[in-house]
Amino acid sequence: MSPAHPPHEGAAPAVPTWDPVPVLLLLALALVAYTAAARRARRAPRGWNGLRTASFTLGVVLLAAALLLPLAHTAHDPRVHMLQHLLIGMYAPLALVMAAPLTLTLRTLPPTRRRPVARVLRSRPLHVLGHPVSALLLDTGGLYLVHLTPVHAATQTHPAVHALVHLHYLAAGYLFAWSIAGPDPAPRRPGMATRLTVLLLAIAAHSFLAKLLYAHPHTWPPGAAHTALAEEAAQWMYYGGDLAELLLVVALFTVWYRRRARTSRPLVERGARAYPGAMFQRH
Amino acid sequence: MGTGRRSKEYDTRWGRSLAATAVIGIGLMAAVDEIVFHQILAWHHFYDRSTPTVALMSDGLLHAGELVALVAGFFLLADLCRRHALHRRAAWAGLLLGLGGFQLFDGIIDHKVLGLHQIRYGVDLLPYDLAWNGTAVLVLIAGAVTAWRSRRAPGTGHPTTPR
Numbered sequence: 125m126s127p128a129h130p131p132h133e134g135a136a137p138a139v140p141t142w143d144p145v146p147v148l149l150l151l152a153l154a155l156v157a158y159t160a161a162a163r164r165a166r167r168a169p170r171g172w173n174g175l176r177t178a179s180f181t182l183g184v185v186l187l188a189a190a191l192l193l194p195l196a197h198t199a200h201d202p203r204v205h206m207l208q209h210l211l212i213g214m215y216a217p218l219a220l221v222m223a224a225p226l227t228l229t230l231r232t233l234p235p236t237r238r239r240p241v242a243r244v245l246r247s248r249p250l251h252v253l254g255h256p257v258s259a260l261l262l263d264t265g266g267l268y269l270v271h272l273t274p275v276h277a278a279t280q281t282h283p284a285v286h287a288l289v290h291l292h293y294l295a296a297g298y299l300f301a302w303s304i305a306g307p308d309p310a311p312r313r314p315g316m317a318t319r320l321t322v323l324l325l326a327i328a329a330h331s332f333l334a335k336l337l338y339a340h341p342h343t344w345p346p347g348a349a350h351t352a353l354a355e356e357a358a359q360w361m362y363y364g365g366d367l368a369e370l371l372l373v374v375a376l377f378t379v380w381y382r383r384r385a386r387t388s389r390p391l392v393e394r395g396a397r398a399y400p401g402a403m404f405q406r407h
Numbered sequence: 408m409g410t411g412r413r414s415k416e417y418d419t420r421w422g423r424s425l426a427a428t429a430v431i432g433i434g435l436m437a438a439v440d441e442i443v444f445h446q447i448l449a450w451h452h453f454y455d456r457s458t459p460t461v462a463l464m465s466d467g468l469l470h471a472g473e474l475v476a477l478v479a480g481f482f483l484l485a486d487l488c489r490r491h492a493l494h495r496r497a498a499w500a501g502l503l504l505g506l507g508g509f510q511l512f513d514g515i516i517d518h519k520v521l522g523l524h525q526i527r528y529g530v531d532l533l534p535y536d537l538a539w540n541g542t543a544v545l546v547l548i549a550g551a552v553t554a555w556r557s558r559r560a561p562g563t564g565h566p567t568t569p570r
Contacts, residue, residue, distance in 0.1 A: 329467065373478045377478055384486055
């Protein structure tokens with residue numbers, strides 16, 4: 125890291141300078157709380173899967189990396205920016221969702237303090253907010269809003285707007301991953317067909333926006349300087365977003381695969397019983 | 408043997424085996440197109456700068472479908488294997504039908520109707536188009552024949568792991 129680097133091109137520092145220490149401390153605190161709860165849950169009869177703890181750790185590490193990334197580059201590099209957004213809005217939320225923090229909270233809280241959490245889970249606003257369609261509107265809709273309106277220019281000059289946009293990416297990314305494939309309790313979550321359709325639309329919308337930014341770097345985002353790097357950033361958005369969404373598709377089908385093992389009627393056993401040997405006539 | 412082969416269960420198994428691998432074939436051919444022609448040969452591109460926005464949008468949906476198809480197909484296949492319900496010949500037929508079907512779709516709809524991109528630039532397109540769509544039709548015919556024979560040939564419905 126070279127903090128004394130002057131910003132290039134005489135522009136105002138594109139990434140607002142701010143102190144990352146409080147956020148890093150908050151992340152460390154979250155990690156400590158999670159691992160402590162996980163250790164307690166591990167001693168209980170139902171136990172706690174170590175992979176979930178690993179997933180939470182990965183999520184926290186990705187968030188910390190995303191925070192520290194721009195500090196290493198004082199000059200505005202849209203690729204670094206894009207990588208940061210991919211980490212905050214897609215990869216870290218997915219890792220955190222897979223860690224099932226709500227389930228862990230419910231397992232380790234004493235029964236009297238579980239009730240308020242359950243009440244929130246039963247509340248109507250949460251059902252509306254947690255519906256895949258509203259999660260899609262908040263997540264991908266927010267992405268369009270930032271990139272196709274002057275919000276993007278505002279993030280370059282106002283550190284507070286920049287921080288808020290990042291916070292929104294994280295929250296909306298988490299909401300979306302949870303509404304599609306989260307292991308945490310999700311009352312009134314719609315069925316597989318709805319979730320798959322929403323996920324398809326999300327992937328399509330993401331790749332469309334990436335190609336749009338690639339195709340019209342002079343128009344969008346408004347107010348941003350057009351460089352060859354911006355085109356490259358759009359490609360990173362395309363391929364990086366793809367990989368994250370591929371992981372989410374796999375997560376969704378893993379849920380389907382597990383549930384199918386419990387609920388579906390056997391295809392062969394029944395036939396084999398009705399017509400002995402009918403299925404296995406090949407010797 | 409064989410009176411029970413055309414049972415309802417047999418039909419379900421046959422149909423699901425064919426559908427699962429057809430979905431994989433579609434996703435696989437789309438991925439091959441993206442990797443071989445877009446990235447390795449770089450004959451045509453991610454985006455060729457003359458494509459209208461509407462075509463880009465439909466391309467996005469197509470791309471999303473390909474990604475989901477690949478994952479969905481493998482999970483459907485895994486589910487059939489787990490339940491010892493895979494009809495192997497139907498599965499091969501499905502794969503061929505999926506591969507050929509997507510290639511023909513890409514050749515006709517993407518290249519010609521939507522005009523997303525051409526196979527290659529700066530060359531006479533006709534031999535490329537003929538080779539592309541001709542291969543697609545051949546693979547489709549191979550798939551149809553395999554599917555036909557998987558229904559007719561006796562004793563094709565053996566499970567993946569004999570018990």
